[in-house]
Amino acid sequence: MPFLLLLALPFLAPAQLRLPKVIGSNMVLQRNKPLPVWGWTTPGEQVNVSFAGQQQTTKSDTAGYWKVTLAPMNANEQPQTMTITAGNTITLSNLLVGEVWLCSGQSNMEYPMKRGNYAKPARGADSAELELKNAYPSIRIFNVQKVLSTPDVTTTGWNEASGEALEKFSAAGFFFAKNLYQQLRIPIGVINSSWGGSRIEPWTPAEGYKALPAFAPEAEKTPFMIDSAVPGKNYRSMIEPLAPFALRGFLWYQGESNCMMNDGMRYADKMQALVEAWRNKWGINELAFYSVQLAPYSYTKRPDRIKHTPETLPEFWEAQVASEKIPFSRSIVVTDLVDNLTDIHPSYKWEVGRRLALVALETDYQQKVVSSGPLFTKMKRKKGRAVLSFQNANGLKTSDGKPLSWFSIAGYDGVFKPADAVVRGNRIVVSTAGINKPSAVRFAWHETAMPNLVNGAGLPAVPFRTDNRTWRYQP
DSSP states (O other): OOHHHHHHHHHHSOOOOBOOTTSOTTOEEETTSOEEEEEEOSTTOEEEEEETTEEEEEEOOTTSEEEEEEOOOOOEEEEEEEEEEESEEEEEEEEEEEEEEEEEESHHHHOBSSOTTSOOOSSSOOHHHHHTTOOEEEEEEEEEOSOOSOSSOOEEEEEEESHHHHHTSBHHHHHHHHHHHHHHOSOEEEEEEEOTTOOSGGGSOHHHHHTSGGGHHHHTSSSOOBTTBOTTHHHHHHTGGGTTOOOSEEEEEOOHHHHHTTOTTHHHHHHHHHHHHHHHHHTOTTOEEEEEOOOOOOGGGSOOSSOOOTTHHHHHHHHHHHGGGSTTEEEEOOTTOOSOTTOSSOSOHHHHHHHHHHHHHHHTSOOOOOOOOOEEEEEEEETTEEEEEEESOTTOEESSSSOOOSEEEEOTTOOEEEOEEEEETTEEEEEOTTOSSOOEEEESOSTTOOOOEEOTTOOBOOOEETTOOOOOOOO
């Protein structure tokens, strides 16, 4: 055989069948939805996929890419095997069918089960530390490592929730999964793709911003940037390669870095850009998107170049609440989960996960649970007092048995003064000496506010101000 032909033979060999890393042994497949399975092989090669009695066949395109879609399946806690053949064969084992969620954000979502240098909780036992002694074979976790500029995510793959894999996994993500499993008793899969210190802009592709009128001025400039940040680098490496893996929705715990930038209400527009871009990538406009409002923290004590006021954080809370106007979006409040106002990482991630799970249980799984604390709806003036109405107000009370805290009231001069507030059924009556014609009320409108107003389910009230409640949703 001629020498040159021998040299060419390796390049004529068929390409090896390969899969994206999110498709692997130990994974959970999303129940009751079409299930995409995709990968790469030699261009034009036939690919066969076999799972749970289904057989799907296709051919790879000219680039070697292929995809099949399995029919929706019911939840199944019994391990099964998937076989994929195209020249060579890949066998995926220990697969379950249940519910799948994707978690993302910055350090409070990345915050691991084994806390390392993070502070221990001051109240009660460390539930995360206790859980590390357990194993949950029906909860599967997939941790995306913080690596950029790769065609696929960097990961150790899907693992059962136990041992070293659980130690490194998002505590909020795990406790969300645990609470779902305890109520649904079906397999739960959680993907964590987070990066401490990251702003929202790197998690959103440029096209997400360019699709919204709010960012039209930036779209006309080169290079394209959003508030001095280049969009999309985390998205391209750590989110996009996961699509179109079937899932129920997203969990988002991020914002501290954008609050430090004084984003204020602009963050609501950035949330819209991110949510719509992610949903567009998966091709499903109804994917749930549940987020965590920031915890109280002393931003004014940071030595940042950008100066903050005690209202910087409340104004950011306002934007996070406003983002719930995006369809199929909700957020939870964590104003009561702080031990140290100079620590930006609240310890009680098991409660964060539980509250996120309550939202999903009520909204996605139609369970009769209370998933939100009191949410202000309107104010009336009566006999020199402000009477406040709320949603989710059954059983209004204080969490500590003390008088209601962190209410302030203003007359028509706009000067706010500390106020007395009392529960009257499902309403709150607010007043103070010297103000007979109240014009506005503020609640928890300070970066250090840890108020005690809760409903009968013990969930904290959403901070608010009655004098500025504006935001636009741009469909």
